[in-house]
Amino acid sequence: MPVSITRRIRHALYAAAAGMALMTAPVSAAPEAPRPQVTAVPGKPNLMIGAYDLATLGYQVDEYFIAGNATSYRLSGQPEASGVWTAQPDAAAPYVTRVVVIRPSDPLKFNGTALVEWFNVTAGQDTPADWMVAHREMLRKGYAYVGVSAQKVGVEGGDSIMGQGVSLKKADPKRYGTLAHPGDAWSYDIFSQAGALLKTQRAGGLLGPLVPRKVIGIGESQSAAFLTTYVNAIDRLARVYDGFLIHSRFGSGAAIDGTRMTAGQGLVPDHVRFRPDLRVPVLTVITETDLLGARLPGYHASRRLDDRRLRVWEVAGTAHADNYLFMGAFTDSGLKRPEELARIFVPSLNSPMGKLAKPLNPGMAHHYVVQGALAALNDWVRTGRAPASTPLLTLATGGKPGETASLALDANGLAKGGVRTPWVDAPTIRLSGKGDPNSFIGMLGGSGEPMTKAELEKLYPHGREDYLRRFTTALDAAIAAGHIVREDRAEILAIAAINYDTAP
Numbered sequence: 001m002p003v004s005i006t007r008r009i010r011h012a013l014y015a016a017a018a019g020m021a022l023m024t025a026p027v028s029a030a031p032e033a034p035r036p037q038v039t040a041v042p043g044k045p046n047l048m049i050g051a052y053d054l055a056t057l058g059y060q061v062d063e064y065f066i067a068g069n070a071t072s073y074r075l076s077g078q079p080e081a082s083g084v085w086t087a088q089p090d091a092a093a094p095y096v097t098r099v100v101v102i103r104p105s106d107p108l109k110f111n112g113t114a115l116v117e118w119f120n121v122t123a124g125q126d127t128p129a130d131w132m133v134a135h136r137e138m139l140r141k142g143y144a145y146v147g148v149s150a151q152k153v154g155v156e157g158g159d160s161i162m163g164q165g166v167s168l169k170k171a172d173p174k175r176y177g178t179l180a181h182p183g184d185a186w187s188y189d190i191f192s193q194a195g196a197l198l199k200t201q202r203a204g205g206l207l208g209p210l211v212p213r214k215v216i217g218i219g220e221s222q223s224a225a226f227l228t229t230y231v232n233a234i235d236r237l238a239r240v241y242d243g244f245l246i247h248s249r250f251g252s253g254a255a256i257d258g259t260r261m262t263a264g265q266g267l268v269p270d271h272v273r274f275r276p277d278l279r280v281p282v283l284t285v286i287t288e289t290d291l292l293g294a295r296l297p298g299y300h301a302s303r304r305l306d307d308r309r310l311r312v313w314e315v316a317g318t319a320h321a322d323n324y325l326f327m328g329a330f331t332d333s334g335l336k337r338p339e340e341l342a343r344i345f346v347p348s349l350n351s352p353m354g355k356l357a358k359p360l361n362p363g364m365a366h367h368y369v370v371q372g373a374l375a376a377l378n379d380w381v382r383t384g385r386a387p388a389s390t391p392l393l394t395l396a397t398g399g400k401p402g403e404t405a406s407l408a409l410d411a412n413g414l415a416k417g418g419v420r421t422p423w424v425d426a427p428t429i430r431l432s433g434k435g436d437p438n439s440f441i442g443m444l445g446g447s448g449e450p451m452t453k454a455e456l457e458k459l460y461p462h463g464r465e466d467y468l469r470r471f472t473t474a475l476d477a478a479i480a481a482g483h484i485v486r487e488d489r490a491e492i493l494a495i496a497a498i499n500y501d502t503a504p
Contacts, residue, residue, distance in 0.1 A: 288433025
């Protein structure tokens with residue numbers, strides 16, 4: 001039987017957080033490949049999208065089963081740390097999986113871009129992690145969203161990092177009993193085939209009357225590890241996607257044979273860079289937690305310089321997961337009043353797994369910057385104009401494989417360098433990607449330590465007016481840099497004023 005709604009919410013939020021445990025030409029048809037059979041499935045999908053009615057926001061939700069034959073891959077040679085991996089087709093296997101489509105009901109509201117998310121399965125069930133973090137930008141800008149059950153655990157169940165969620169076939173065997181997934185070695189081609197359906201979309205397909213001009217692959221945490229391998233090994237063969245948002249990867253990638261998620265036992269190096277000859281634009285968002293590592297090697301030793309097809313945004317003051325992801329995303333339809341949002345964006349000891357020893361990072365910078373990254377990548381893919389490169393977070397120690405990395409901190413105890421936002425340049429909270437190492441959630445959720453009254457008086461000797469002036473200046477600089485979208489400006493300022501007034 002399906003688990004209760006409370007438990008499902010907890011698993012979905014936890015899964016999204018625990019993912020570690022992760023100039024283009026006009027659209028042309030994808031290379032000729034077996035086209036999967038598509039079957040519409042009436043009724044409500046089993047997926048924790050949100051506790052609000054998407055119909056009131058001008059969107060509809062549809063579910064489809066796709067069935068066909070997928071190909072696994074093998075590498076020619078060892079997987080090098082350079083990311084230059086040469087893949088070859090290996091074995092074929094039949095599959096039946098599902099996709100969930102969220103699209104504007106009015107075709108005139110469609111912006112022409114379809115986002116295809118590789119569902120995160122860390123907790124043993126499908127979780128739309130990037131939808132949760134950036135759905136408000138998707139909804140207001142008219143994107144079409146397609147979530148893909150690419151990995152076996154989400155469909156069939158089995159071993160997972162957390163092992164708490166319920167797979168589709170166990171949650172609702174009547175609805176999903178015909179699904180069949182051959183294993184993660186075939187997940188890469190399943191993801192390719194789902195994207196290719198959109199690249200060859202005609203009216204009446206997965207997107208109904210919508211015909212996309214661009215198709216972008218996205219994924220967070222564990223899914224980002226798989227997408228790192230995808231862009232390094234598969235993309236040059238598949239040639240389906242017009243760009244990728246790879247969000248919160250750690251140091252390595254996923255094994256191409258599907259036997260392990262990330263580094264270990266010699267299957268994948270602990271540190272893997274993005275290959276130097278990427279085919280299409282890739283924008284990756286790295287939090288402080290991802291950079292330093294958290295029970296997995298950090299991204300710090302996988303860095304390479306930006307080039308014409310790579311942009312890396314290392315964001316100061318961010319954690320792999322945070323209070324917005326845990327406590328806010330599921331109910332945030334975009335219609336909440338600033339007073340309601342302000343209660344989300346405060347440090348909290350509460351989590352889906354109980355009380356924590358240290359308050360979680362509230363998540364303002366993470367949420368708003370990922371929305372900015374989505375906007376920047378879409379503009380890059382559609383116009384060929386790459387966003388400006390950004391400074392890297394400043395390391396105090398580390399930077400090489402095997403070294404322990406730490407961040408250089410300013411006088412307020414906040415990270416130096418990286419993508420800057422008003423929450424670190426005009427702070428009231430000491431935001432960090434480092435949390436309680438004795439708690440899995442706390443480790444991923446970073447920390448947010450409210451500054452004392454004495455610290456605030458020293459920083460802002462003229463009080464509220466002084467704070468808001470500095471905050472506004474920093475916010476406008478982040479908007480001008482393209483790291484925060486202008487549509488969020490008024491909301492951010494309102495929340496900042498409320499939180500300052502209620503600070504200790």
